[in-house]
Amino acid sequence: MRTTTSSVNRKAILIYSGGMDSTTLLYSLISEGYLVKALGVDYGQRHLKELDSARTVCEAQGIEFQIANLSSIRALFGQNALTNTSVEVPEEAYDAENMKVTVVPNRNMLMLAVAISWAIGSEFRTVAYAAHAGDRAVYPDCRNEFVEALGRAAELCDFKPIEILSPFIRMSKAEIVSIGSKLRVPFHLTWSCYKGEALHCGTCGTCHQRAEAFLISGVPDHTHYATPPKIEQHRRL
């Protein structure tokens, strides 16, 4: 992550899901002196409770948090496990084939577009988001080449350029956990599980990815899982 001593007047809209990665990015931005406004997006996800985590963290940090309600467009997305409860969330390994059913079409462009609108409307020039290399295989719109292309469009979409800041784009989730640990990110408040039930289920692909990232980074995992993830049975990220 870029560091600077002259960032007092920097302002950023953060796309904020309430998960580990974007919470770490929030703490990174705050530590660098950014004024941050956080954007949650309701796109009809079954794990909408992730935005409760986002709100809790923002309130504790004194960060403005707004939710963009895009839930009415869910019908346009077709069949996927995140916005259709009739499609099951994949269990166990977080790999491309297993997780493909969780792809929400063009989700990141949608979220970036709303964030850019808010940035321009706020006279901010930066949008930050926490895509990382661990999602590269599963989600095309988490890849650095997509982010770079969208970043070029963001430079041209207004009278002055908007900058897309995606410092984790070449990092693993475990590396992000290491950074977050140093920044004292309250990981216990963050939400990952795609099932969106009372506790993290511990069995879905996203819970496995979460648990593996803690294991690999050596950071203690204080998540309350309904079923303890069996990480040793799966390929580590």
Next chain:
Amino acid sequence: MRTTTSSVNRKAILIYSGGMDSTTLLYSLISEGYLVKALGVDYGQRHLKELDSARTVCEAQGIEFQIANLSSIRALFGQNALTNTSVEVPEEAYDAENMKVTVVPNRNMLMLAVAISWAIGSEFRTVAYAAHAGDRAVYPDCRNEFVEALGRAAELCDFKPIEILSPFIRMSKAEIVSIGSKLRVPFHLTWSCYKGEALHCGTCGTCHQRAEAFLISGVPDHTHYATPPKIEQHRRL
């Protein structure tokens, strides 16, 4: 506009406002054999009645029409004449300085993002939209360089590329009217006026642009204006 004899299986999502340009594009696509689904976007515009025009034309043509409701994010856009009724719609000349207050931040990226989501969800590979050169000076996101950059992102946002079709990007509005006239576009059903009242006001910048396009193209203007536009007083587009 590209023509082809082998477009039987082509399918496109059209971003459809109900105005002259996107209605002409709808007719162009139909004439080329495309299966079209049309997307209207409610972003909180005061001239939401434009989408009534869109629906009327789609129903007459047997085209599926869906409205994406993004109105809840209006609060993020800041001050502009289209989503804040406290900001007046500019009168008379359609030039960059006069019309700048009508810029809705990043509107086209938002609309393209939703259209791309729907395309992927529908297993379509093409999104069409009717940005044209007459809007170049006023709206950064109607410029060909923006469309090209966004098109590159669209190629990368999914497992297979999405193509952005914007055949009017280097045409004037008068050229579009000429094309539409040949295609028998029902221009009397289309809506342009940003004020969104009972009739086209005839005095706002957008009504002037509409009337000028008819005048320059030599196509009769059957619009019912509340006040006849005084085109001769203004620079022609």
